[in-house]
Amino acid sequence: MNVVEPRTATLYAALVGNPNCGKTALFNQLTGSRQKVANYAGVTVERKEGRFVTPQGRPVRLLDLPGAYSLTATSPDETVTRAICLGEHPREGRPELLICVVDATNLRLHLRFVLEVRQLGQPMILVMNMMDEAERRGIVIDVKGLSYELGVTVIPAVSVRKGGAHGVLDALDAPLPSAPPPLPEGTDLHAEVRRILAVYVTDRSRESVVLADRLDHWFLHPVIGPLILLTVLFTMFQTVFSWAQPLMDALQALADGLGAAVRATLPDGLLRSLLVDGIIAGAGTVIVYLPQILILFLWILALEESGYLPRAAFLLDRIMAAAGLSGRSFIPLLSSFACAIPGIMATRTIQHPRDRLVTILVAPLMTCSARLPVYTLLISAFIPKRHVLGVFGLQGLVLFGLYAFAIVSGLIVARLMTRGVAAAEHPLLLELPAYRLPVPRNLALGLWQRATIFLSRVGTIIVTLNVLLWALSSFPPPPAGAAGAAIDWSLAGRIGHWMLPVFAPIGFNWQICVSLIPGMAAREVAVSALATVYALGETGDAAVDKLTPLLSAQWSLGTALSLLVWYVFAPQCLSTLAVIRRETGTWKWVAVTAGYLFALAYGAALITYQGTRFLGGG
Numbered sequence: 001m002n003v004v005e006p007r008t009a010t011l012y013a014a015l016v017g018n019p020n021c022g023k024t025a026l027f028n029q030l031t032g033s034r035q036k037v038a039n040y041a042g043v044t045v046e047r048k049e050g051r052f053v054t055p056q057g058r059p060v061r062l063l064d065l066p067g068a069y070s071l072t073a074t075s076p077d078e079t080v081t082r083a084i085c086l087g088e089h090p091r092e093g094r095p096e097l098l099i100c101v102v103d104a105t106n107l108r109l110h111l112r113f114v115l116e117v118r119q120l121g122q123p124m125i126l127v128m129n130m131m132d133e134a135e136r137r138g139i140v141i142d143v144k145g146l147s148y149e150l151g152v153t154v155i156p157a158v159s160v161r162k163g164g165a166h167g168v169l170d171a172l173d174a175p176l177p178s179a180p181p182p183l184p185e186g187t188d189l190h191a192e193v194r195r196i197l198a199v200y201v202t203d204r205s206r207e208s209v210v211l212a213d214r215l216d217h218w219f220l221h222p223v224i225g226p227l228i229l230l231t232v233l234f235t236m237f238q239t240v241f242s243w244a245q246p247l248m249d250a251l252q253a254l255a256d257g258l259g260a261a262v263r264a265t266l267p268d269g270l271l272r273s274l275l276v277d278g279i280i281a282g283a284g285t286v287i288v289y290l291p292q293i294l295i296l297f298l299w300i301l302a303l304e305e306s307g308y309l310p311r312a313a314f315l316l317d318r319i320m321a322a323a324g325l326s327g328r329s330f331i332p333l334l335s336s337f338a339c340a341i342p343g344i345m346a347t348r349t350i351q352h353p354r355d356r357l358v359t360i361l362v363a364p365l366m367t368c369s370a371r372l373p374v375y376t377l378l379i380s381a382f383i384p385k386r387h388v389l390g391v392f393g394l395q396g397l398v399l400f401g402l403y404a405f406a407i408v409s410g411l412i413v414a415r416l417m418t419r420g421v422a423a424a425e426h427p428l429l430l431e432l433p434a435y436r437l438p439v440p441r442n443l444a445l446g447l448w449q450r451a452t453i454f455l456s457r458v459g460t461i462i463v464t465l466n467v468l469l470w471a472l473s474s475f476p477p478p479p480a481g482a483a484g485a486a487i488d489w490s491l492a493g494r495i496g497h498w499m500l501p502v503f504a505p506i507g508f509n510w511q512i513c514v515s516l517i518p519g520m521a522a523r524e525v526a527v528s529a530l531a532t533v534y535a536l537g538e539t540g541d542a543a544v545d546k547l548t549p550l551l552s553a554q555w556s557l558g559t560a561l562s563l564l565v566w567y568v569f570a571p572q573c574l575s576t577l578a579v580i581r582r583e584t585g586t587w588k589w590v591a592v593t594a595g596y597l598f599a600l601a602y603g604a605a606l607i608t609y610q611g612t613r614f615l616g617g618g
C-alpha cells in the first residue's frame with residue numbers, strides 16, 4: 001500500500017455501512033457521545049457529528065451516517081449517506097477517510113456494500129464489528145488474508161465493549177491509507193462476495209441459526225405471533241401502573257411534605273404563593289410521574305435491543321396494509337409512543353413519499369409519553385382501583401384501552417388519507433436482526449438518559465411555564481374588598497372564562513381551558529397547570545395538596561372522560577407541528593395536521609361528554 005505523509009491537521013472521517021452493523025455504537029465509543037443505538041435497521045436517520053483526539057494526539061472530526069443497503073438507494077435517510085460518500089452533499093465535503101463498518105456475523109449481506117464503497121476510489125478502512133458475536137457462533141475470519149484481498153486494512157472490533165475499538169484508534173493514528181485498487185468494470189459484486197467468503201471465512205454458526213428459527217416460528221406465527229405481541233403490550237401497561245405505584249407514592253409524599261414545610265415557614269403572601277402554588281406545584285405534580293415514564297421506557301428499550309421490533313413490524317404488515325400503509329411505518333409509529341418528534345424523523349427510512357407523508361400525519365395520534373401524566377391523573381381520580389378477572393388491574397386496563405383507541409384511530413385516519421389504496425412498498429422487505437439479550441448496563445444508561453431528559457424538562461420548560469401561568473393567574477390582583485378567589489379577577493381566569501363557550505359543550509370547565517394553553521408547549525404542564533389553577537382558586541388557607549381527590553370530588557365523570565379522549569387526539573403540541581413543517585417542507589401539512597387533530601379531538605370529546613350525560617354520568 002502507498003503511504004501518504006502523516007497529517008497533524010484534523011482528520012475528517014465518516015462511518016458508513018449497512019444498517020444495524022454498529023456504526024453508532026462505534027461512534028459513541030470513539031466520541032463519547034450517547035447517540036441512539038438499537039437492534040433494528042434504520043435507527044440513525046440523519047448525519048451526526050462528533051470530535052475526539054486519538055491517543056497519539058490527532059484530532060478527528062467524525063460523521064455517523066444513516067445505514068444504507070447500497071449507494072444507489074433512494075429513501076431520504078440513505079440519500080444523505082450516498083451524497084456524503086460521493087462528495088455531493090450541499091454542506092459537507094467529501095470525507096478524507098471512509099470507515100466502513102460491517103457486522104462480522106452477517107458478511108454475506110454487508111460485504112457487498114463494502115465492495116461498492118471500494119469502487120469509489122477513496123481512502124478507506126474496514127471495521128469488522130461484532131467480533132464477540134462472531135466468536136460465540138464459531139465464525140472464523142482470516143483478517144490478514146481479507147485485508148490483502150481487499151487492499152484495505154481490516155480491523156476486528158467489539159463496539160459495545162469498553163476498549164473494544166482500540167484497533168480503530170490505532171488505524172486512525174497511522175498515516176492515511178491510499179485508495180484501494182478498484183475491481184474491473186462490470187464485476188458481479190454478488191459473485192465476488194461469494195468468492196471472498198468461500199476463501200476467508202469459515203462459518204459454523206448452525207446452532208444459533210436454529211434457535212433464531214425456532215423463536216421466529218412462534219413470533220411470526222399468524223395466530224400465536226399476534227397473541228404474543230398483544231400479551232407483551234398488555235403486560236407493559238399493567239406494569240406501568242402496578243410497578244410504579246410505591247415509587248410514585250413516595251415522590252408524592254416528598255412533594256407534599258416540601259409544600260407543607262414552605263407553607264408553614266413563610267408568611268402568607270406573593271412569595272409563598274409563587275413557591276408553593278407556582279414552583280412546587282409545577283415541578284412536584286409532574287416529577288411524580290417519573291417512575292411511570294421510566295417503566296414505559298424500560299420496556300421500549302428492552303424491546304428495541306432484543307430484535308423483536310422488526311418481527312412485530314412484519315406481523316403487523318397485513319393490518320398496516322389494510323390502512324394503506326406498510327410494515328415499514330411500524331417503527332416510526334412505535335417511536336412516536338416515546339415522542340412524536342423522533343417518530344416523525346424515523347419516517348425518513350420510508351422510501352415512498354406518499355407512505356412517508358401519511359405516516360408523518362398520523363404519528364401525532366400515537367400516544368406520546370408526555371400524555372402519560374394526564375392519563376394517570378385522570379385514571380387515578382376516576383377509575384376505581386379494582387381487579388378484573390382476578391389479575392388485571394382496571395386502571396392498567398383503561399390505560400391500555402386509551403392506547404389501543406389511539407392506535408385504531410390512527411389506522412382509520414391513515415386509511416381515509418390513503419383511501420385504502422395499498423402501500424407502494426409491497427412486498428415488505430425488512431431485515432430481521434439477530435436476537436440479543438438486552439445488556440443491563442445499556443438499559444440502565446438508556447433509562448438514566450431518559451430520566452435526565454425528563455428532569456431537565458421539568459426544571460426548565462415546565463417550571464417556567466408554570467411560573468408564567470402562576471403570574472397570569474395572580475395578576476392583576478382583585479380590587480379591594482372583592483369577593484371570591486383572586487384568580488377570578490386575574491388575566492388567566494378571564495381567558496379561561498372567555499374560552500369557556502367553545503369548550504363547555506365538551507364538558508370542560510374554565511380551569512381546564514386555562515391549562516390547555518401552556519399544555520401546547522409541553523403536554524405534562526396541563527397537569528401542573530391544573531394544580532396551580534385549583535390552588536389559587538381556593539379562598540382562604542385551604543391549600544390544595546392533592547389534586548386527585550379534589551378532581552374526583554369536583555368534576556363529573558363526563559368531564560374526566562371527555563378530557564381523556566381529548567388527550568388521545570391532543571391536537572396541541574407546538575414542537576410536533578414544527579417538526580412536521582421541517583420534514584414536509586410546507587405549512588400546508590402543518591395546517592392539515594392541526595386541523596384534523598382538533599376536529600377529531602373536539603368531535604370525540606363531544607360524543608363522550610354528551611354520551612356520558614345521556615347515560616346519567618354527566
Ligand SMILES: Nc1nc2c(ncn2[C@@H]2O[C@H](COP(=O)(O)OP(=O)(O)OP(=O)(O)O)[C@@H](O)[C@H]2O)c(=O)[nH]1
Nearest residue numbers: 020021022023024025038042043044067130158159
Ligand atoms: N454483541 C455486539 N453487539 C453490538 C456490537 N456493536 C453494536 N452492537 C449492537 O448492534 C445493534 C445495532 O447497533 P447500532 O450502533 O444502532 O447500529 P447502526 O449501524 O448505527 O444502525 P443504523 O443506525 O440503523 O444504521 C445494537 O443493538 C447494538 O447494541 C458489537 O460489537 N457486539
Ligand SMILES: [Mg+2]
Nearest residue numbers: 023024043044
Ligand atoms: Mg446508527
